[in-house]
Amino acid sequence: MARFTDTISIRIKAGNGGKGAVSFHREKFIARGGPDGGDGGKGGDVYFRSDIMIHNLSHLFKDRLYGAENGHQGMGNNRHGKDGTDMTVRVPAGTQVIDGETGEVLADLIEDGTRFMAASGGIGGKGNAFFKTATHQTPRFSQPGMPGEEKRVTLNLKLIADIGLVGLPNAGKSTLLGRITNAKPKIADYPFTTLTPNLGVIQKEDGSTLKIADIPGIIEGAHKGHGLGLSFLQHIERVRAVLYIIDITGDDLSYTLHLLRSELETYNVELTSKPYYILLNKIDLVDDAEAVEKRNQINDKNVLSISSSTGENIPALLEILDGFMEYHHAS
Numbered sequence: 546m547a548r549f550t551d552t553i554s555i556r557i558k559a560g561n562g563g564k565g566a567v568s569f570h571r572e573k574f575i576a577r578g579g580p581d582g583g584d585g586g587k588g589g590d591v592y593f594r595s596d597i598m599i600h601n602l603s604h605l606f607k608d609r610l611y612g613a614e615n616g617h618q619g620m621g622n623n624r625h626g627k628d629g630t631d632m633t634v635r636v637p638a639g640t641q642v643i644d645g646e647t648g649e650v651l652a653d654l655i656e657d658g659t660r661f662m663a664a665s666g667g668i669g670g671k672g673n674a675f676f677k678t679a680t681h682q683t684p685r686f687s688q689p690g691m692p693g694e695e696k697r698v699t700l701n702l703k704l705i706a707d708i709g710l711v712g713l714p715n716a717g718k719s720t721l722l723g724r725i726t727n728a729k730p731k732i733a734d735y736p737f738t739t740l741t742p743n744l745g746v747i748q749k750e751d752g753s754t755l756k757i758a759d760i761p762g763i764i765e766g767a768h769k770g771h772g773l774g775l776s777f778l779q780h781i782e783r784v785r786a787v788l789y790i791i792d793i794t795g796d797d798l799s800y801t802l803h804l805l806r807s808e809l810e811t812y813n814v815e816l817t818s819k820p821y822y823i824l825l826n827k828i829d830l831v832d833d834a835e836a837v838e839k840r841n842q843i844n845d846k847n848v849l850s851i852s853s854s855t856g857e858n859i860p861a862l863l864e865i866l867d868g869f870m871e872y873h874h875a876s
Contacts, residue, residue: 560588562690588666589613709781
């Protein structure tokens with residue numbers, strides 16, 4: 546299985562322009578024909594194109610040069626050289642193209658099929674026919690082609706999802722994702738089972754889809770690089786709503802919720818201003834009295850107790866998700 550890669554630096558090089566030709570017309574009975582050297586072809590451009598069939602950047606190679614074809618040299622009889630073939634680098638939808646020198650975001654390829662020209666091919670040189678004048682009938686020189694642009698870029702993927710799942714390790718996010726979507730995440734009863742982001746899709750009856758991202762469990766200090774959270778928090782920056790998933794068998798649910806919100810806010814304050822719901826998971830492991838006591842620890846109206854394992858209250862959760870999407874389309 547390919548390693549999940551969400552950030553990589555590569556080099557890109559557009560093609561050089563082709564050299565103009567130095568040529569003179571030669572024909573039987575015409576001893577001294579005029580210049581007829583054609584222009585060189587333009588170098589190929591380098592494009593990035595977003596593709597929803599690609600899910601991460603692991604098909605690319607760090608520091609590799611991805612180059613377009615050089616323009617072809619001009620020829621006699623005023624024939625221009627062929628333009629170089631463009632290079633198109635396919636990347637997942639949600640990929641940012643960042644200038645490796647300045648850090649400037651050159652493009653944010655959110656929509657499928659978006660195409661961005663990142664490096665322009667060099668212009669072909671003029672052939673000697675171009676330089677013929679009344680006073681200079683036989684120019685014996687031409688122009689070289691111009692060099693194509695070359696640069697280092699960083700590609701940074703941020704998943705495109707509608708809903709983000711946020712919780713501590715072993716809160717049951719992967720189990721929930723597997724139950725409500727078509728995703729098949731790795732599931733086991735130990736922390737950090739999820740080592741890469743998972744993206745699940747709910748296919749609705751009207752043909753629309755709802756994409757849900759599950760990121761590796763957050764621990765205290767994730768925004769500082771502790772645990773696995775920092776590497777993947779970027780994958781919920783684009784979501785429309787957040788689901789906080791908390792293990793109802795835990796000791797201090799209020800503190801857990803505070804911790805999750807604090808880590809998100811420290812990473813990106815906008816994350817805590819998005820619509821949200823709090824899911825108290827594993828309700829099948831506590832009795833009714835304990836479930837009520839634990840729910841009372843959360844001083845919030847947007848709370849739902851569920852069981853990812855048994856499916857309890859999952860239909861109610863799906864209605865909440867529909868409400869998120871209706872709110873988004875109305876706003």
